[in-house]
Amino acid sequence: MKSVTIIGGGVAGLEAAARLTRMGQAVTVIEKSDQLGGRLNQWHALFPFRTPAGPLLSKLRNNVAEGMNMIVNANITGVEYNDDGFAIRINNNRMITANSVLLTTGFDIFDAEKKEEYGYGIYENVITSVELEQMFHSGKPILTAQGNIPSRIGFIHCVGSRDEKAGNLHCSKVCCVTAVKQAIEIKELIPSAEIFLYYMDLRMFGRHFEELYKEAQFKHGIQFIRARLSEAFENPDGTLQIRIEDTLLAKPLKMNLDMMVLMVGIQPQRKTGNLIDMLGLERDADGFLMQEDPYGSPFKTKIRGLYCAGGITGPKTIEETLIEARAVAAEINNYLKHKETYTGHEHFVMEL
Amino acid sequence: MIGFGYKIQADRQIDYDSNNRRILEFVRDGEPSIDWCMSCGTCASACTAAMTADYSLRRLIIQARRGMENEIRESVYRCRFCGKCFNACPRGVNTRNIVYLMQLAATKITNHEI
Amino acid sequence: MKQEGKRRLWQEYQKEIATDKFFYVRSCVRQNFFPAAEQTFLRILRDLGKTVYENPGHTTCTGIGYHSDVVPLHTTMTVVARQFALMTEAGYENLAVSCITSFGLYTEIMDTWHHFPEIENKTREYLRKATGREFTLPKNLAHASDILYKLRHDIAARAPYRLINQATGEPLRVVEHIGCHYSKMFPHKGVGGAEYPYVLVGLVEALGGEIIDYPERRHCCGFGFRQYVVRANRGYSLSCSKKKFDSMEPYRPDCILTNCPGCPYFLDRWQYVVSEMEGRTYGVNGHGIPVLTYEELAGLALGYDPWDIGLQTHQVSIEPLMLKMGVPFDPSKKYLGKNGEYIGRPSKPNVLKIDMDALNTEHRILITEY
Numbered sequence: 017m018k019s020v021t022i023i024g025g026g027v028a029g030l031e032a033a034a035r036l037t038r039m040g041q042a043v044t045v046i047e048k049s050d051q052l053g054g055r056l057n058q059w060h061a062l063f064p065f066r067t068p069a070g071p072l073l074s075k076l077r078n079n080v081a082e083g084m085n086m087i088v089n090a091n092i093t094g095v096e097y098n099d100d101g102f103a104i105r106i107n108n109n110r111m112i113t114a115n116s117v118l119l120t121t122g123f124d125i126f127d128a129e130k131k132e133e134y135g136y137g138i139y140e141n142v143i144t145s146v147e148l149e150q151m152f153h154s155g156k157p158i159l160t161a162q163g164n165i166p167s168r169i170g171f172i173h174c175v176g177s178r179d180e181k182a183g184n185l186h187c188s189k190v191c192c193v194t195a196v197k198q199a200i201e202i203k204e205l206i207p208s209a210e211i212f213l214y215y216m217d218l219r220m221f222g223r224h225f226e227e228l229y230k231e232a233q234f235k236h237g238i239q240f241i242r243a244r245l246s247e248a249f250e251n252p253d254g255t256l257q258i259r260i261e262d263t264l265l266a267k268p269l270k271m272n273l274d275m276m277v278l279m280v281g282i283q284p285q286r287k288t289g290n291l292i293d294m295l296g297l298e299r300d301a302d303g304f305l306m307q308e309d310p311y312g313s314p315f316k317t318k319i320r321g322l323y324c325a326g327g328i329t330g331p332k333t334i335e336e337t338l339i340e341a342r343a344v345a346a347e348i349n350n351y352l353k354h355k356e357t358y359t360g361h362e363h364f365v366m367e368l
Numbered sequence: 369m370i371g372f373g374y375k376i377q378a379d380r381q382i383d384y385d386s387n388n389r390r391i392l393e394f395v396r397d398g399e400p401s402i403d404w405c406m407s408c409g410t411c412a413s414a415c416t417a418a419m420t421a422d423y424s425l426r427r428l429i430i431q432a433r434r435g436m437e438n439e440i441r442e443s444v445y446r447c448r449f450c451g452k453c454f455n456a457c458p459r460g461v462n463t464r465n466i467v468y469l470m471q472l473a474a475t476k477i478t479n480h481e482i
Numbered sequence: 483m484k485q486e487g488k489r490r491l492w493q494e495y496q497k498e499i500a501t502d503k504f505f506y507v508r509s510c511v512r513q514n515f516f517p518a519a520e521q522t523f524l525r526i527l528r529d530l531g532k533t534v535y536e537n538p539g540h541t542t543c544t545g546i547g548y549h550s551d552v553v554p555l556h557t558t559m560t561v562v563a564r565q566f567a568l569m570t571e572a573g574y575e576n577l578a579v580s581c582i583t584s585f586g587l588y589t590e591i592m593d594t595w596h597h598f599p600e601i602e603n604k605t606r607e608y609l610r611k612a613t614g615r616e617f618t619l620p621k622n623l624a625h626a627s628d629i630l631y632k633l634r635h636d637i638a639a640r641a642p643y644r645l646i647n648q649a650t651g652e653p654l655r656v657v658e659h660i661g662c663h664y665s666k667m668f669p670h671k672g673v674g675g676a677e678y679p680y681v682l683v684g685l686v687e688a689l690g691g692e693i694i695d696y697p698e699r700r701h702c703c704g705f706g707f708r709q710y711v712v713r714a715n716r717g718y719s720l721s722c723s724k725k726k727f728d729s730m731e732p733y734r735p736d737c738i739l740t741n742c743p744g745c746p747y748f749l750d751r752w753q754y755v756v757s758e759m760e761g762r763t764y765g766v767n768g769h770g771i772p773v774l775t776y777e778e779l780a781g782l783a784l785g786y787d788p789w790d791i792g793l794q795t796h797q798v799s800i801e802p803l804m805l806k807m808g809v810p811f812d813p814s815k816k817y818l819g820k821n822g823e824y825i826g827r828p829s830k831p832n833v834l835k836i837d838m839d840a841l842n843t844e845h846r847i848l849i850t851e852y
Binding site: 229230233234237239240242262264265267268269270271272 | 380381382383384385400401403404405406407426427430431433434459
């Protein structure tokens with residue numbers, strides 16, 4: 017029986033694990049934190065229809081019940097490999113071997129403190145979209161730091177994305193639709209609030225997203241201002257004064273908000289000890305893992321038997337991550353079946 | 369007063385909180401589709417009046433949302449109601465009604481009716 | 483406001499500041515409009531036992547000409563190279579710069595030379611041809627406010643007067659205004675970065691004052707050189723300062739502290755112009771909000787005589803602040819020079835109160851009722 021080790025127990029890792037097990041492979045999943053599910057743990061409701069994230073998370077976790085090895089709280093301290101397979105050292109005291117490895121270590125979220133002028137960590141009523149989502153999940157009423165019901169809430173797009181000063185030139189893709197979704201959610205919780213979204217572009221790329229935008233405007237009265245925040249300031253009562261240029265009028269504008277939500281972007285994992293650098297894999301210009309052959313095989317790396325999927329190759333939605341997980345499972349399954357005669361150049365042949 | 373030879377310049381920053389949005393509220397009451405507008409500017413690019421006058425419905429709707437009454441009243445009467453914008457709008461906004469209501473609101477403000 | 487967030491930021495923007503053996507280069511504007519300020523800086527440093535040397539042959543850095551499009555960049559670079567040459571010849575490595583624009587200029591030029599060494603070589607050639615001098619780059623480039631920041635605890639330890647309102651015991655409320663050329667161009671060359679500079683905050687905190695924050699804190703005062711040289715354009719600069727005054731007034735500042743020479747000049751004089759144009763003064767007592775530079779504030783705290791520091795040359799009178807701080811001064815000596823001779827006094831403004839107007843009998847009420 018051949019074995020696969022999946023590094024990263026998030027959405028991609030769990031779905032690929034389930035599929036590979038069903039295909040008859042022996043799977044081990046290694047997860048750095050103390051729980052499975054990755055970023056899905058931080059979502060309350062998924063766009064565009066606000067599908068509750070909980071059931072999907074449970075399903076992914078439960079799928080991995082039979083015949084699978086799960087290791088949590090695992091810190092990978094070394095990886096060695098040859099043509100036959102891989103040896104992975106965990107926590108400096110345990111060794112796992114595998115014929116093939118799948119990297120699904122995902123991405124990092126931009127640290128909003130780096131945008132000093134927005135005052136995250138300094139002003140009391142500035143939060144990130146991740147924190148807002150967790151507030152929805154907690155079910156507790158949304159209040160300002162002073163304990164009041166906010167009457168005006170602003171969402172700032174592109175925090176840490178499309179920004180040379182932040183070190184990320186790329187677009188994080190999912191934040192625009194997330195902002196619209198969260199705006200609708202907060203409006204339903206606080207119907208009296210005025211909601212403003214400050215955007216450079218509105219990237220409503222997916223199915224049903226554009227309709228969500230129109231619904232936000234018409235059904236919920238949410239206002240969209242094409243502007244980028246230059247600086248925010250905290251008034252003595254804790255409210256925020258922001259400074260923008262209303263680009264469609266070409267005039268500067270200032271207004272007060274009770275609360276400001278920063279749409280923090282998705283960025284590649286760069287901390288020391290991350291696996292991409294540890295394995296000597298190449299990063300693309302945007303810092304995410306380089307995909308040698310995005311059309312033929314987006315999951316292959318230059319190391320034979322080492323595959324990647326999910327957020328490690330760039331920002332994606334949960335649907336897209338699941339699709340990648342299923343595809344890479346089939347590819348790994350195929351590799352393991354034809355390992356001995358593998359040349360690295362054959363066209364992909366599906367055999368299920 | 370001393371003649372300094374220069375003057376304090378007017379502040380052109382839009383002060384959102386001090387502006388009055390009564391024109392927007394009046395229009396929205398009569399034509400809710402004003403909220404569908406996404407400022408794409410197709411109306412302004414089709415517009416007859418814009419060819420020879422400083423008029424832009426895209427801009428007028430944003431000005432209404434910001435509460436910029438003086439600017440609205442300066443340009444809103446230039447529309448000739450030809451209807452090209454109504455044909456062009458991708459969101460199905462009833463543009464002619466919006467302009468009509470804006471002009472009506474502007475007149476009412478002049479007559480101190482609202 | 484969460485102070486820990488600010489402190490985390492300040493940790494990111496630290497810089498090396500020398501503490502002794504400085505070669506001092508002066509400022510055109512500061513010498514002319516605040517004549518005793520630079521002398522005060524030298525006095526503070528020498529009282530602390532530091533060595534500060536200046537060559538009387540040093541010139542303007544021509545930043546004011548460069549920023550007004552009057553002096554071409556290569557000429558400016560050559561003049562700056564001469565300043566460095568004088569420093570090298572005197573055997574110094576630490577440059578103490580009085581003016582913020584100079585500081586920005588030196589930083590900008592050294593950064594340019596770092597990225598384009600061929601320009602540095604050309605400048606060396608120009609300097610050699612013009613004057614026969616050679617130079618080395620300063621090992622440490624610090625603005626004079628950086629140096630006072632670095633020495634702030636020593637200053638505070640010797641300061642008999644603190645930034646506390648003597649009548650109420652409350653810390654005085656200080657607005658800090660940083661010159662644009664200090665950290666907006668190169669945030670990492672300024673203590674605290676561009677968004678929350680710490681260089682003046684540190685000094686104020688060491689002296690017991692309270693820094694207040696207000697929306698237009700990072701707005702330029704409007705100096706800029708280029709436009710105000712022509713009188714008809716000065717409204718542009720005036721409006722910039724006015725925006726700041728309007729924004730800071732609700733926060734009831736007791737004084738404004740700056741580190742650039744041009745900024746206090748503007749923030750000080752424009753209050754007078756606004757009072758004439760609009761009939762209003764900022765602050766409550768009709769005197770306006772006093773504007774000080776860092777040397778003047780440090781000098782006041784250290785107990786130097788206010789008229790020796792040159793505070794009589796300020797348009798907005800500093801008397802209300804001195805009364806609050808409890809600094810003793812003799813109003814009758816304000817317009818007497820060093821040898822007791824009368825140096826003349828400015829004419830009375832129409833609206834702005836100056837000197838001890840309305841302060842003599844009421845100053846106790848003034849200090850408590852702000």
